[in-house]
Amino acid sequence: MSTNLQRICLSIIERIYNCKFLNEIMENNSSYLNLSNRDKSLVNMTILTFLRRNGEVELIIKKFLKKPLKNKHNVVMNILRLATTQIVYLNIANYSVVNGFVNLVKKVRPGYESLVNGILRNICRSRPNFTETTQTIKNLPNWIRLGWEKSLSPTIVKDISKSLINIPKTDINIKKKVIFEKNWEEELGGKFIFDNVLRLNKTKQIKNLIGYNDGDWWVQNAAASIPVKVIEKFFLKKNDVSVLEVGSSPGGKTMQLIDAGFNVTALEKSETRFAKLEENLRRVNYTCSLVKMDLENFKLKNNFDCCLLDISCSASGIVARKPEILLFNKSVKQLIMDQENILNKASKLIKKNGIIVYCVCSLIYEEGENQIKIFLNKNKKFKKIGLEKYFSKKFDFHFKNGDIMTLPINYKDMGGLDGFFISCLQKYE
Structure with missing residues (x-):
């Protein structure tokens, strides 16, 4: 890896x-954008591997760094992090890694060449010890690990941490009307995971796949499709059922709802995300009522049969897909307050016997299980609908107190699922 590529990696890590x-960093980094596809792949692999292995990388460095570096020397630590990642976890020649990063530190922090050179050469010599033992639980920050352990056992959390070092799979949700028109497994190169959700065998250029230009399908993780499946199973007749979807972009669940025949109103407050929602719906030739507004300001004449809440959250369930979250020192307090407010607002928009389907791409107790407990304690006109009855044993989900938690270790042989919490609440006043 050239010093130029190492410098680009360094600038990306500093921004994370x-x-x-x-993705925001990559889209705005001209040096990265001007690289060849081969060099981009190498940068991507280095960054993503470090993010997924960040805790293990820190442990390795600490074995050879006698005194912690002060904050003003973060750039030196970041160089050690990137170099350690390449030496231990990527198949890159050790001499190339060491020489390149020593030259880089000479340019950006003169005087630290000997320190970096010595530590990296020690890591090279000890590499077999590190590749034979893994401590993936160390890759989880405390706010995620402790939040998960309130809902899941420490053993399950440890198993999840092992799965997060793998590259996540890409899933395709195929329209009902075309599902039998082609042998999609053969055409797209994948295998159906359940219903009309197909998992690709390997990473591909999505826009080059059969059916993309015809709008026959959209990209959506299997776990993200489950909230709409809950709605489909609750309402046997779809045509007269009105559904308000809150937080609609990028549109996977919106497309599912339209595909199933529901009367959909999609609410999205972000201008950028609203434009993305419109673009995605156009591609699959689907339309519905689109409203660019937050729920707080949304006014309506008639209440809805169903409200699907896909609420902003910590995204702890999708760290395999967005591993930079593992480096964020997040506070979920404000998120929890916002989630509670949205749930309470939605409760006033539901008809008698209607339902709220609440989902977050997080496995943290306070964002899921506890949020529902608080809501039911305050809203006596609602009851929880147990979701086990809607899904046969062929569905590999984690059920708890009537709710669904999809885990990265579900469907393990097929590459796992994103982490989601899903609950269904019915108004029975």
């Missing part, structure tokens, strides 16, 4: 430590 999302 300032709580910027990786």
Whole structure:
């Protein structure tokens, strides 16, 4: 890896430590964008591997760093992090890694060449010890690990941590009307995981796949499709059922609802995300009532049969897909307050015998299980609908107190699921 590529990796890592999302960084980094596809892949692999292994990388460095570096020397630590990742976890020649990063530190922090050189050479010599033992639980920050352990056992959390070092799979949700028109497993190169959700065998250029230009399908993780499946199973007749979807972009669940025949109103407050929702619906040739507004300001003449709440959350359930979250020192207090407010607002928009389907892509207790407990204690006109009865044993989900938790270790042989919490609440006044 050239010093130029190492410098690009360094600039990306520095921005992630300032709580910027990786895709946003990549899209605005001209040096990265001007690289060849091969070099982009190498940068991506280095960054993503470090993020997924961040805790293990820190442990390795600490074995050879006698005194912690002060904050003003973060750039040196970041160089050690990237170099350690390449030496221990990627198949890159050790001499190339060491020489390149020593030259880089000479340019950006003169005087630290000997320290970096010595630590990296020690890591090279000890590499077999690190590759034979893994401590993946160390890759989880405390706010995620402790939040998960309130809902799941420490053993399950440890198993999840092992799965998060793997590259997540891509799933395709195929329209009902075309599901039998082609042998989709053969055409797309994948296998159905359940219903009309197909998992691709390997990463591919999505826009080049059969059916993309015809709008026959959309990309959506299997776990993200389950909230709409709950709605489908609750309402046997779809045509007259009105559904308000809150937090609709990028549109996977919106497309599912339209595909199932529901009368959909999609609410999205972000202008950028609203534009993305419109674009995605156009591609699959689907329409519904689109409203660019937050729920707080939303006014309506008639209440809905169903409200699907896909609420902003910590995203702890999708760290395999967005591993930069593992470096964020998040406080979920404000998120929890916002979630509670949205749930309470939605409760006033539901008809008698209607339902709220609440989902978050997080496995943290306070964002899921406890949020529902608080709501039911305050809203006596609602009851929880147990979801086990809607899904046969062929569905590999984690059920708890009538709710669904999809875990990265569900469907393990097929590559796991994103982490979601899903609950269904019925108004029975």
